[in-house]
Amino acid sequence: MRRSLRLVLALALFAPATPWPVGAAEDKLVIYTAYEENELKTFWEQFTKDLPDLAAKAAYIRGSTGPTMARVEAEKANPQADVIWGVFNDYLTGAAAKGLLDAYAAKESQAIPARFKHPENLWQGVTLLTVAFAVNQKKMAELRLPPPHSWADLLDPKYKGHVVMSNPSTSGTAYLLLASHAARLGEDKMWQYYETLDRNLSQVTKSGGAPGRMAASGETPIGIALAYEVEVAKKQGAPIDVIYPTDGIAWTFESNALVRGAKNPANARRFLDWAVSKSAMTAYAAWRGAGITRPDVPVGGQKILDMGLINLDFVKAGDPAYKDRLVKRWLEKFSR
Amino acid sequence: MDEASGASRSFLTPPSAVPASRPSLQRSPLQQTWLQLTAAVAVAILLLLLAFVVWPVLRVLATSLAGPEGLTLAHYAEFFSSWRLVRILVQSLLVAVVSTGITVAVALVLAYAVTRTDIPGKRFVSLMSLLPLVSPPFLVSLAFILLLGRNGVITQALHLDWSIYGFTGIVVSQVFTFLPQAYLLLANVLGNIDVSLEEAAENLGAGPLTTLRRVTLSLARPGLASAALIVFILCMTDFGNPILIGGRYNVLATEIYAQVIGMSNFAAGATMSVVLIVPCLVAYLVNASWVGTRSYVTVSAGARVVARPMPPALRWPLFVLSGGVGLFIAVIYALIPLGSVVRHWGGDWSLSLDHYAFASSAEGAWPIWNSVRLAALAGTIGTVVALVTAYVVERTRPPGRRAIEALSLLPVALPGTVIGLGYILAFNVPPLLLTGTIWILVTSVVFWKFPVAVLAGINALKQIDPAIEEAAISLGAGTVRTFARVVLPLLTGTAFSIFVYFFINGMVTVSAVIFLIYPGFNLGSVAILNQVENGYPGVACALGTIILAIVIGSILLLRALVGGDRVAVLKL
Secondary structure: OOOHHHHHHHOOOOOOOOOOOOOOOOEEEEEEEOOOOOOHHHHHHHHHOOOHHHHHHEEEOOOOHHHHHHHHHOOOOOOOOOOEEEEHHHHHHHHHHOOOOEOOOOHHHHOOOOOHOOOOOOOEEEEEEEEEEEEEHHHHHHHHHOOOOOOOHHHHHHHHOOOEEEEEOOOOHHHHHHHHHHHOOOOOHHHHHHHHHHHOEEEEOOOHHHHHHHHOOOOOEEEEEEEHHHHHHHHOOEEEEEOOOOOOEEEEEEEEEEEEOOOHHHHHHHHHHHOOOHHHHHHHHHHHOOOOOOOOOOOOOHHHHHOOEOOOOHHHHOOOOHOOOOOOHHHHOOOO | OOOOOOHHHHHHHHOOOOOOOOOOOOHHHHHHHHHHHHHHHHHEEEEEEEHHHHHHHHHHHHHHHHEEEEEEOOOHHHHOOOHHHHHHHHHHHHHHHHHHHHHHHHHHHHHHHHHEEOOOOOOHHHHHHHHHOOOOHHHHHHHHHHHHHHHHHHHHOOOOOOOOOOOOHHHHHHHHHHHHHHHHHHHHHHOOOOOOHHHHHHHHOHHHHHHHHHHHHHHHHHHHHHHHHHHHHHHHHHHHHHHHHHHOOOOOHHHHHHHHHHHHHHHHHHHHHHHHHHHHHHHHHHHHHHHHHOOOOOOOOOOOOEOOOOHHHHHHHHHHHHHHHHHHHHHHHHHHHHHEEEOOOEEEEEOOOOHOOOOOOOOHHHHHHHHHHHHHHHHHHHHHHHHHHHHHHHHOOOOHHHHHHHHHHHHOOOOOHHHHHHHHHHHHOOOOOOOOOOOHHHHHHHHHHHHHHHHHHHHHHHHEEEEEEHHHHOOOOHHHHHHHHHHHHHHHHHHHHHHHHHHHHHHHOOOOOOHOOOHHHEHHHHHHHHHHOOOOHHHHHHHHHHHHHHHHHHHHHHHHHHOOOHHOOOOO
């Protein structure tokens, strides 16, 4: 028995230090973000440098766009997050429509062009993104396949079983693509396009980052991925190319928002101010190149807005009813 | 690890109500207090079960029936009018039926070979069949991906243009994942059949095949049915294997997850949950009532069980098959540590420990530490609650003990995804606001895994003759003293077995907790899924290896601490 007692005592050490959540006044800041782990590290270091006192109280929680926003919705009655940072604007438009966000115009946010801001300041855009083909050179050479250069090329039967993309019901990137093709082709032609493309797909992943990583590791020759993520993999030595489709580039931007019912609203506003500051923008640019929303921060590289972009109506794309309809139809047609 | 487990047997023979005749003794004030105490404890347990088993299920049911204006069947109409969702239901049933058929058939042959024949290598087969019991349920899928995925060893060696993802992948993974459950159950049944009966049949002129068919298998039939029903529930509710190796083949358990976590469509998720519960509940009730009453126990003072020599024509095929299965399980589990030290599976076969740096995620190895905390808490709390429940049900017999027993066993029929969804819905709002704390995870593991633990406790108590307690009381020990000095010490072996059972489940479970993990608190088992999805199978293998090491290590440590075979591996 004594031995068992010792065991029980040992186990008591595993008990959590703070078993029940306690609410204290603004001694915390909880940030939900969909930024990728690697870039987030850079951004966070800059934040810690600029506002050490706030950073000491702050904790970020990283997740895929869909699950992160689903969590915000699930926690509506008892919000755990104060701030949402770096989430696709269409998801935030949807969250705003569901009453999950409060308006806040961050200091200096007048420097951001109006097209990157919600008309009622429910969210404000900070970083830009494009979608491209991630092509593994080694795999393509083995298969003796030429790289695709356009969305139309991708339908060629020679790519059958060689393309991976993500699932629009779970991945923000995949939904962006769905809405962008609808804007580019019209809805009917878009479904025809997806039907033909479906024959070439080998897998549909949950996370939007997976196709790019699979292309980098050689699990698939072609993945449809966020361009800057592929650029990063390439810099790290993966045998991979980024190919921008010539018949239209899907793009979007990530935004920040204040959670309605945030338990630490003052801290939250301070963070939102920082997140659009010149210093933050410079940190974003370290990973995103020209993909930032403030024109008054000098950056190198090709301006995303000068590329052949698909003209997507972001407010329409973010409308929950529209999104629900497209995603349901996609599931009905392509999810088995 | 031995296979001692009373829990499975009582699925065949539900505890019959034999009222313990207690000598009516004069009640001292202390005993009065004791009686009041046990009554209060019974009420407390009933309340716990209502809160953590019934309430979440009711919340799921209510969510599936809630419309903008009161009750509605609209969500169900939507489900059954969607071609896709009906197809997913059919696919789930198909996978479960095929997996169950193969699993039970293989398990029967293994159990027969090990318990009734004299083939060599029986211990090896028994030992190997235990491995899947103590590992995350989807490590088998991961191993198959390493073998037959697009970068798999076999795929590359043979230049296959075929991939394991889909129906085939789910079925083969489920067969090897759930084989132990069926095997141990059937070994138990076959092991209790008296050899004399077979010998009698043969003496009366029956050939070996007739004896096998008409005597051995006839006696094992209820056990077979029970194994089939339990494996069916396990396959139907399996989440880890389909999500890892299902590719584009969806089943209900994974679709619920996609609906809730991907699209935050709680109503659709709840509706699918109810649809998923129905076949599981039917299987469970059939097992409990129909099969339970039909167990042919060969009554004798200890069945004589000896391995009988087999004709070589049967012996060698049995040896090859059971040895082959055992060997294959060994290979599957060897692949996980191997995959963790290969630099890039399918590309660069050089060895490296890079994956153990966990650089692909800022969480590093923290999720494993979280798992250990969860497992230790679930183990401690679960053991106490389960033993107290067993004692209340089996010994104090308060009014309403039937309800307590039934509610304790109900979670057997509840899919983990349904528990997960139910817990979000039930504990996301006051008064029991548990989301975002470790307690929602602890309670989900404890109450989802409650049935086996309670049954083990009840069985252990049944084996303690009430006469021992009566003797203690007659000698003037008093009820409290009897409980503390007689009953508790006799239960320590069972207590540690139950602890191990909860601990293992805390370490490896994924389907319920994947809904309940919260920002900053990921679990090792869920991290494995994420790493595979994100294209880092090596890191997933490293996490899997550490979890396996912790689980097996802690079982061995506990056995060393409290003494050999008193700690058993429990199973459903």
